Amino acid sequence: MAQKIVIDPVTRVEGHGKVTIQLDENNRVSDAKFHIVEFRGFERFIQGHPYWEAPVMVQRLCGICPVSHHLAAAKAIDQIVGINPEDLSIPAQKIRKLLHFGQVFQSHALHFFYLASPDLLFGAESDPLKRNVVGVAMAFPELAKKGILMRKFGQEIIKLTAGKRIHGIATTPGGVHKNIQAKEREYFLDGKEIPNIHTMIEWSLEIIEFIKQYHLDHKDFLDSFAAYPSGHLGLVNKENGFLELYDGNLRAIDAEGNITLNDIPCDDYNEYFYENVKKWTYLKFPYLKHLGREKGWNRVGPLARLNVCEGIETPYAHQEWLDFRAATNHKTNNRTMHTHWARLIEILYCAEMIKSLLEDDDLLSTDLVRKGNRRKEGIGIIEAPRGTLIHHYEVDNQDRITRCNLIVSTTHNNEPMNHAVKWVADHVLDGKTKITEGMKNQVEVAIRAYDPCLSCATHAMGQMPLNIQLRDYKGQLIDEHISS
Amino acid sequence: MNNSINLSIDGKKVNAVKGMNLIDVAKDNGIEIPTLCYFKKLNPLATCRICTVSVNGRNTTGCTVKVEDNMVVNVHTPELTANRKAIIEMLYAEGNHFCPSCEKSGNCEMQNWGYRMGVTNTRYPHVFRNKKVDFTPHRMIMESNRCILCKRCVEEIKTHDGKNVFAFVKRGKNTLVQIDYKEERKLNENEALHAMNICPVGAILVKGIADNKPFGERKYDFLNQQVKTSLKNKKIALPKGEKFVVATTSLAGCFGCHMSLLDIDTELLDMLEIVEFNKSPLTDIKKFSKQCHIGLIEGGCANNENVHILREFRKKCDILISFGECAVMGGIPAMRNFVPLQECLEEAYLNGLTSELGADIIPAHKDIPKLLNKVYPCNEVVEIDYYIPGCPPNAQHIWKVVKSILLGKEIPIAHEEFKYD
Numbered sequence: 001m002a003q004k005i006v007i008d009p010v011t012r013v014e015g016h017g018k019v020t021i022q023l024d025e026n027n028r029v030s031d032a033k034f035h036i037v038e039f040r041g042f043e044r045f046i047q048g049h050p051y052w053e054a055p056v057m058v059q060r061l062c063g064i065c066p067v068s069h070h071l072a073a074a075k076a077i078d079q080i081v082g083i084n085p086e087d088l089s090i091p092a093q094k095i096r097k098l099l100h101f102g103q104v105f106q107s108h109a110l111h112f113f114y115l116a117s118p119d120l121l122f123g124a125e126s127d128p129l130k131r132n133v134v135g136v137a138m139a140f141p142e143l144a145k146k147g148i149l150m151r152k153f154g155q156e157i158i159k160l161t162a163g164k165r166i167h168g169i170a171t172t173p174g175g176v177h178k179n180i181q182a183k184e185r186e187y188f189l190d191g192k193e194i195p196n197i198h199t200m201i202e203w204s205l206e207i208i209e210f211i212k213q214y215h216l217d218h219k220d221f222l223d224s225f226a227a228y229p230s231g232h233l234g235l236v237n238k239e240n241g242f243l244e245l246y247d248g249n250l251r252a253i254d255a256e257g258n259i260t261l262n263d264i265p266c267d268d269y270n271e272y273f274y275e276n277v278k279k280w281t282y283l284k285f286p287y288l289k290h291l292g293r294e295k296g297w298n299r300v301g302p303l304a305r306l307n308v309c310e311g312i313e314t315p316y317a318h319q320e321w322l323d324f325r326a327a328t329n330h331k332t333n334n335r336t337m338h339t340h341w342a343r344l345i346e347i348l349y350c351a352e353m354i355k356s357l358l359e360d361d362d363l364l365s366t367d368l369v370r371k372g373n374r375r376k377e378g379i380g381i382i383e384a385p386r387g388t389l390i391h392h393y394e395v396d397n398q399d400r401i402t403r404c405n406l407i408v409s410t411t412h413n414n415e416p417m418n419h420a421v422k423w424v425a426d427h428v429l430d431g432k433t434k435i436t437e438g439m440k441n442q443v444e445v446a447i448r449a450y451d452p453c454l455s456c457a458t459h460a461m462g463q464m465p466l467n468i469q470l471r472d473y474k475g476q477l478i479d480e481h482i483s484s
Numbered sequence: 485m486n487n488s489i490n491l492s493i494d495g496k497k498v499n500a501v502k503g504m505n506l507i508d509v510a511k512d513n514g515i516e517i518p519t520l521c522y523f524k525k526l527n528p529l530a531t532c533r534i535c536t537v538s539v540n541g542r543n544t545t546g547c548t549v550k551v552e553d554n555m556v557v558n559v560h561t562p563e564l565t566a567n568r569k570a571i572i573e574m575l576y577a578e579g580n581h582f583c584p585s586c587e588k589s590g591n592c593e594m595q596n597w598g599y600r601m602g603v604t605n606t607r608y609p610h611v612f613r614n615k616k617v618d619f620t621p622h623r624m625i626m627e628s629n630r631c632i633l634c635k636r637c638v639e640e641i642k643t644h645d646g647k648n649v650f651a652f653v654k655r656g657k658n659t660l661v662q663i664d665y666k667e668e669r670k671l672n673e674n675e676a677l678h679a680m681n682i683c684p685v686g687a688i689l690v691k692g693i694a695d696n697k698p699f700g701e702r703k704y705d706f707l708n709q710q711v712k713t714s715l716k717n718k719k720i721a722l723p724k725g726e727k728f729v730v731a732t733t734s735l736a737g738c739f740g741c742h743m744s745l746l747d748i749d750t751e752l753l754d755m756l757e758i759v760e761f762n763k764s765p766l767t768d769i770k771k772f773s774k775q776c777h778i779g780l781i782e783g784g785c786a787n788n789e790n791v792h793i794l795r796e797f798r799k800k801c802d803i804l805i806s807f808g809e810c811a812v813m814g815g816i817p818a819m820r821n822f823v824p825l826q827e828c829l830e831e832a833y834l835n836g837l838t839s840e841l842g843a844d845i846i847p848a849h850k851d852i853p854k855l856l857n858k859v860y861p862c863n864e865v866v867e868i869d870y871y872i873p874g875c876p877p878n879a880q881h882i883w884k885v886v887k888s889i890l891l892g893k894e895i896p897i898a899h900e901e902f903k904y905d
Contacts, residue, residue, distance in 0.1 A: 011768050014739045016789075020851055037789060037852045040736070041820040041828025043836060048617065049585075050625065050689070056585045060816040063740020063876060114746070114766070132767040134756055145750060152749040163699030165747055166740045166876050167584060167905075178698050274840045277833045280849040286838070392837060398619035399691055405837035441768065455738050 003027075005429065007440045010447055012115040012132065014064050015454020019443055021425045027433055032425040034418045034447065036283035036454050043404045051080050051395045054404075055171055058391070061408070062456040064110060066167050067103035067158060068384030068409075069456070071096060072391040074171035075247070075380025080395050081173040082372020085247040091365035092175040097246050098357045099161040099170050100382070104245060105200075105350040106154025107385035108302075108343050111451040112207070113147025116340060120214065124445045125438025146203050150347070153188070153200050157354060160184055175369030185358050197355045201316065204348040208320055211341045215327070226336040226420045226446035229255030231288075231297060232304035233412060235383045236263065241310040243321075243349065245383040251308045252288065252298050257332040260291060266381040269390055273407065283414045283457050286407055297415035300387025301450060302342035307332050312345075314352035320345045336420055339449045346385075384409045386453050410457035413450045420446035491555035506549035506557065507535060517559055518568055518597050520684045521634035522547045529635045534568045534597065569601045576813070577608035579615075580629035580822075581685070583904040584809060584875040587693065588686030590702025590905070594632065595685075599704065599902055602711045605812045605871035609864055612814075612821040615660065621668045623676040624690055628660050631687035637661060641679045643670040649679070661687070700900075710896035713885050717803055717869065719892035720777055727757075728890045731776040731801055732764040735790040736817040736859060737783025740876040741808035742766070745780070747879035755883065758890070763800075772800040778886060779803070781868075783810045785860045786817050789853035798866040803889060806862045807872040807882060809904065815875065818859040825857050873904050 002025045010017040016038050022031040046057060055073040059066035074096070075085055088096070118131045121140060130139075137144040155165040160180065162168025170177055189196050195203075215222050235248035241263070250269060252261035264272060275284040276293050287296030298304065306325075312318040324345060327338070357363065380391045387409030394403035424443045429435060487502045493515050500509040505528070510517050520532035528547040535546035538558040546559075558564065575581070575594060583589045597603075615628035637650040638661065649671065653662040671679070676690045696702060722728060734742055742765065746752065763772045779801030785791050798804060809815040820828050833839070833846045862868055872885050878901040888895045 009765070009770060011765055011770060013765075018851060033851075035849075035851050037787070038736075039829075039832070039847075039855060040786070040817050041823065041825070041832060044828040044831035045819040045823050047831075050619075050691075052692070053585050053587075057816065057819075060584065060738050060740070060875070063738040063743045066738075066740065110743075110746075118768075128768040129773075132761070132769075134761060134767070137753055137756060141753070145753070148749050148752065151746075155747065165879075166743055168699065169696070270837060273838050275836065275838045276840060277843060277845040277847065279845055279847055280851055282847050282852060284833070399625075400619055403837065407838060 003435070005435050005440065007443055010444050012118070012444070013448055013452050013454065014062065015452065015457070017447065017452070017454050019421055019447075021421075021429060021443075023429070027431050029422075029425040029430045032418070032422040033280055034414075034421045035281045036414070036457060037281075038455060039282040043406060046404050047401055049401050050399050051077055051393065051401050052173055052399075054393060054401060056169055058406075059167055061406075062453050063166055065103065065107050065384050065386065065453060065456065067099060067162070067170075068382060068389050069391070070162070070169075070171060071100055071246075072380040072382045072384075072389045073393075074173075075382065076378035076391045076393050077173045077380075079378030079380070080375055080393065082375055083174045083370050087370055087372065088175060089365075089367045089370055091179065091362045092368050092370070094357055094360060094362050095161055095176045095179065095368075096171065098180075098354065098363065099158060100246050101350040101353045101357070102154045102157025102161070104154075104385045105347055105354065106151045106158065108347045108350075109147060109150040109154060111385075112340065112343060112347075113144065113151070115451070116448050117143075117147070119441070119445045119448065120340070124442045125436070128437055128441070131441070146207075149195055150200060150203060153194060153197075156194065157188070160188075172369060174371055177368075179365055179368060180363040182364060185363065188354075188358055197351065197358060200351045201348065201355065204344070204351045205316060208341075208344045208348060211344055212323070215341065222337040223335050226423045226449065227334055228336070228419050228423055229334050230299050230416055230419070231255065231260060231291075231295075232307040232332065233261065233298035233300050233388055234305040234308045235266075235381065235388060236309050237313075238263075243305055243309040243312045243346075247382070250381070250388070253308055253332060255332060255334055257307075260288060267379050269379065269381060270392070275407065275411070281414075283454070284411055285414050286412050287415075298412055299416045299450075300409055300412040301339060301385075302346050303333060303336070303339040304387065305383060306342045306345065312349050314349050314356075317345055317349035317352055320348060336446060336449045339451075343451070384453075386410055386451050386456075387412055408453070408456040410450070410452045410454060413452060414457065417447055417450055417452060420449070489551065489553040491551055491553070491557060493557045494559050500551050502552065503550045506537070506539075506546045506551055509551050510546070510557075510559065515559055517546045518601075519547060520593055520597065520632065521636060523636050523640060523682065526636070526639045529639065531634050532571070532632065534571050536564060536567060538564060565601070568597075569603055570607075572598050572601060572603050573606040574608055575632055576603070577606040577610050578613070579632070580612070582809075582813075582816070582819070584816075586630065586686040586905075587689055587696060588683075590696060590699070590705055592686060592704070593684035595904060596704040598904065599711070599899060600707070600709065602714075602902075604873050605806070605863065605868075607863075610814055610818070610861060612818065612858070614822045618663060621663045621665055623671060623673065624663065624668060624679065624688060626661060626663050627687045627689060630685050631661055632685055633659055633661070634684055636682050636684065637679055637688060640682055641671075641675070643667050643675075645670070705900060707899040709899045711899065711902045712894055712896055713870065713888045715888060715892065715894060717889060720802075720890060727760040728778070729762050729774060729776040730759050730764075730778045730780065730886070731762045731772065731797065732766070732780040733782065733793060733797060734765060735781065735783035735794060735811070735862070736786035736815075737808060737810045738816070739765075739782070741782035741811075741882075744874075744876035744879045745882055748883055751883070772796070776801045777803065778805060778889065780886075781806050781811045781862050782808045784814050784817060784862055785856065785865050787853035787855045791856070791865055794862060794865055803869045804862075804866065805870040805872060805885065805889075806868045807874075807877050809873065809875040811862045812871050812873050814859050814861045818861075821858050825855060873902075875905055878903060
């Protein structure tokens with residue numbers, strides 16, 4: 001009999017999402033959609049504000065990754081005052097990078113320990129009342145404690161550079177707000193009040209061991225669940241094509257690893273991307289113009305970044321990257337669940353980078369701000385934890401923002417997440433007469449691998465409840481699970 | 485003739501020189517009368533009214549009082565304190581005082597009095613009026629949405645040749661401060677900065693001055709004071725062996741308040757011994773499975789789904805707390821209240837820099853919620869019991885309020901934890 005399955009809200013993600021899956025009269029999946037139900041209107045209401053307010057306002061797009069927006073906007077505003085990323089003073093670049101690595105570290109730790117781990121530790125079909133961070137804290141207290149302290153470490157790095165853990169202010173047009181004092185960095189090195197950076201590196205390695213073992217124990221599941229071919233997009237280092245989170249060139253590859261976007265400078269992004277709009281979701285669908293809507297979409301985020309890069313500049317993370325690549329015989333990795341593994345390698349990379357920055361005396365410098373010649377337009381592109389983030393502003397000669405374009409990381413993952421939902425619908429719900437809670441959670445497990453930031457993505461504030469609706473082949477609602 | 489006189493202020497016997505301003509006399513004797521428009525150099529403006537005190541039994545503005553012998557002055561009575569708080573709340577409701585992105589935040593006199601009076605929210609409906617923001621002057625920006633019409637700038641700022649730069653124009657609730665462009669050009673950078681500094685709020689800005697001191701180093705970041713939550717609910721009876729039940733949701737919020745909730749780090753493990761989470765984005769409990777003691781609401785109402793969820797929370801939770809700037813005041817999402825919704829949608833979906841050629845679809849579908857034409861703070865939709873301001877609120881602040889309510893015991897909040905930005 002035909003039905004409509006609804007999952008609403010998708011939980012343990014940031015933001016609101018709703019899934020509707022339509023089954024025909026033979027219980028075959030005829031449609032599956034991931035609706036994003038939030039909209040805020042950022043690109044319009046920021047117009048008329050003075051340009052220096054942008055980094056402070058736009059970070060309120062998201063409470064998990066405000067720093068990503070703060071830095072991307074700051075890079076764009078730097079250009080407005082005539083400063084390109086390489087023109088910043090060296091200390092300012094390093095302080096910004098310290099902030100960025102700190103935030104990627106905490107965001108990834110949050111996602112893995114607080115949001116994703118319940119599915120991995122208890123199983124996708126386990127008791128929903130326990131399948132959350134509280135359950136993990138009860139059943140695996142040592143692991144939970146490490147996760148909490150890793151997130152704390154990252155948050156404290158953010159507080160050091162931005163003044164507050166969430167929605168701080170670290171940047172000023174052309175530079176940074178303040179330097180680091182010698183005694184401030186001791187806090188992260190001496191291990192007295194919080195576990196120090198060496199412990200962070202140690203724990204990052206431990207958790208990667210955990211996921212590698214998990215992979216061996218659950219190989220079929222991790223290799224095949226929600227896996228499908230796709231393009232991949234990310235920044236790479238301008239010199240050597242290595243993993244790059246702060247400033248690089250745009251590279252994209254197809255599912256087999258052929259280059260589709262050949263290290264394009266960030267300032268040219270506009271020539272390559274369109275965003276498609278659909279009626280049934282507030283989230284747009286970006287794609288590469290020259291490949292078209294059907295083939296031009298790309299995954300972004302840890303899996304994509306480890307696919308497009310040619311290596312990692314820090315020793316431990318590079319070694320782990322080699323092991324990761326070996327799992328697919330050094331071919332492009334399209335296995336969605338491996339994103340968790342990729343994410344943990346990035347945690348390690350960030351920890352190693354934080355260590356070398358903390359030991360760098362350039363942080364103490366007072367050479368923090370540069371000035372240049374005013375321009376009308378500024379573009380800032382950065383790798384947020386969840387993927388490539390694009391900020392673009394136009395400013396008039398009275399200092400007002402006149403135009404704003406934001407392509408936020410998770411927006412690129414809109415099409416991929418819809419594919420993931422369809423995959424689970426086809427492989428898990430297709431042909432079944434009874435839909436269980438565990439099956440529906442599997443849809444969410446596929447979505448969670450992307451660590452979506454749905455508020456960011458729709459420049460909308462608010463939550464999208466995740467609704468899974470089951471409709472018959474006539475489109476009539478048969479069954480609906482609305483969680484609200 | 486001897487000009488020395490005696491008066492009493494809040495019961496304290498005080499000696500002063502006859503004819504001195506009451507504000508100054510009180511301050512010299514350790515009693516601070518709240519003021520916003522008072523500026524020592526100028527004749528009293530008496531525009532803001534928060535210095536209202538009782539003199540010899542009659543309420544009057546303290547700044548217009550010249551002290552006389554045997555005056556009996558009362559400053560901190562419950563009624564006067566409540567009136568002052570109401571005035572601050574009215575000011576917040578009337579303008580667009582979004583502290584998180586304001587250049588003056590941390591150095592703002594209005595914000596400071598809000599903190600000192602323990603103002604957590606405004607009981608008045610937010611007006612969301614769209615006043616002009618004037619970018620035309622040479623060095624300055626006049627942000628009329630933040631202006632409280634104190635008149636300091638009008639009276640104080642003059643060019644080197646004695647001409648006025650600022651003036652009140654129009655009347656009644658349409659009154660604005662207008663900058664004289666010709667005269668303003670004569671001001672040098674220091675004079676412009678002086679104007680920005682004497683403004684008690686963030687209405688006068690000097691172009692290009694994006695900097696503020698870092699958090700913790702601003703003028704009003706630290707004060708040796710505490711704020712009380714003022715519990716008003718009955719003590720919660722909890723059967724032995726059970727935990728308090730807390731539900732949370734993020735409506736039109738960025739999730740930052742939820743992240744701040746987690747920012748007590750390992751203390752969370754201690755809290756979990758007495759608290760369990762029910763419906764929340766952090767758990768997979770998608771429908772309320774029981775009545776909850778407390779509901780924490782992040783985010784205001786931007787679409788019909790938000791309203792529906794908020795109303796459900798009101799039913800299923802004994803106590804509702806709005807936490808965060810968005811839930812309390814509307815926040816960033818409410819910035820779209822100044823722009824027609826149609827324009828916001830068109831900019832995002834039709835006219836964007838990366839919109840497809842000939843793009844003509846704006847999302848609208850039965851499976852996605854309908855947007856409200858305005859974003860509303862939660863207390864304009866349902867009754868809210870407590871408010872925790874901040875963007876996001878300080879983690880300690882959140883849990884102190886929650887614990888105070890659950891355990892029935894006031895835990896004071898330190899001034900540095902009580903912030904609007």
